[in-house]
Structure formats: C-alpha cells, structure tokens
Amino acid sequence: MTPFAARVLAVVRRIPPGRVAAYGDVARLAGRPKACRAVGNIMRDAQEPGVPYHRVIAAGGRLGGYGGNVGLKRALLRAEGITVTGTRVRDFARVRWEAARPQATGLRRRHDRSLKPEV
DNA sequence: AATCTGACTGTTG
DNA sequence: CCAACAGCCAGAT
Numbered sequence: 001m002t003p004f005a006a007r008v009l010a011v012v013r014r015i016p017p018g019r020v021a022a023y024g025d026v027a028r029l030a031g032r033p034k035a036c037r038a039v040g041n042i043m044r045d046a047q048e049p050g051v052p053y054h055r056v057i058a059a060g061g062r063l064g065g066y067g068g069n070v071g072l073k074r075a076l077l078r079a080e081g082i083t084v085t086g087t088r089v090r091d092f093a094r095v096r097w098e099a100a101r102p103q104a105t106g107l108r109r110r111h112d113r114s115l116k117p118e119v
Numbered sequence: 120a121a122t123c124t125g126a127c128t129g130t131t132g
Numbered sequence: 133c134c135a136a137c138a139g140c141c142a143g144a145t
Contacts (some may be wrong), residue, residue, distance in 0.1 A: 005143090038127090
C-alpha cells in the first residue's frame with residue numbers, strides 16, 4: 001500500500017451511498033489533480049474490503065470499468081438508487097459527490113467550490 | 120534509471 | 133457517437 005494509494009482509498013471510502021465521484025474528482029481530493037489514470041490503476045489493484053469502488057466512475061457520468069465486471073458495478077449503483085442507462089449514470093450532476101452540497105437539487109450554481117468535501 | 124501499463128481525460132476530426 | 137491522439141501519472145518490471 002503506497003501513500004498515494006492510501007489517500008485515494010481514504011477518499012473513496014467517504015463517498016456516500018447513492019453518490020458517485022469521477023476518477024478525476026478522486027485524484028483531486030487525494031491531492032494529485034491530474035492523476036486520474038493512476039487512480040484507475042489503484043482501483044483495479046486495490047483489495048481493501050469495505051471500500052465502495054463502484055461509486056468511482058469516469059468523467060461525464062460514463063460508467064468506466066470494474067475489473068471486467070461492469071455489469072456488477074451497474075447493479076450496485078442501481079441498488080443505491082442511481083439510475084444507469086447503458087454505460088451512463090443519469091443526472092450525473094446531481095448524484096456527483098460534491099459533499100456538503102446539501103441536497104442535490106441542481107438549483108445551486110455548479111462549480112461552487114465553497115462546499116467541496118474537505119481534503 | 121528506463122520502459123510499459125491502463126477501472127482516465129480532453130481535443131480533434 | 134466513435135476513433136485516434138496526446139497528455140498524464142503512480143506503480144510495477
């Protein structure tokens with residue numbers, strides 16, 4: 001377990017049920033804004049139990065991968081109330097984890113940095 | 120130290 | 133929407 005990997009897992013663990021985060025989001029929260037690709041590698045190799053890896057998706061609400069079992073990823077997300085159409089998460093902007101956004105009503109201005117989760 | 124890999128991303132055509 | 137590219141980065145060889 002490398003230091004960066006540990007930070008990444010710590011971030012992923014904080015994603016609440018019913019919410020998702022993009023690889024890039026996780027990278028940013030873990031302190032390496034451009035390490036989205038590295039995050040993917042870590043997700044793939046990680047073995048830690050109790051980590052909601054399925055809540056980490058690709059940019060734009062695309063599903064991304066899941067160790068070759070995207071079907072399971074989709075099922076897990078749906079089980080949390082997230083609607084997945086094909087390989088896309090519907091209303092990505094609303095279920096995207098920008099913690100502390102009180103309720104994802106979509107009525108707030110996007111790109112609000114004051115309510116981001118702590119890093 | 121050099122290379123290779125890919126659960127990625129953004130741009131371009 | 134899709135494919136091709138280029139950029140990027142931690143980790144494994």
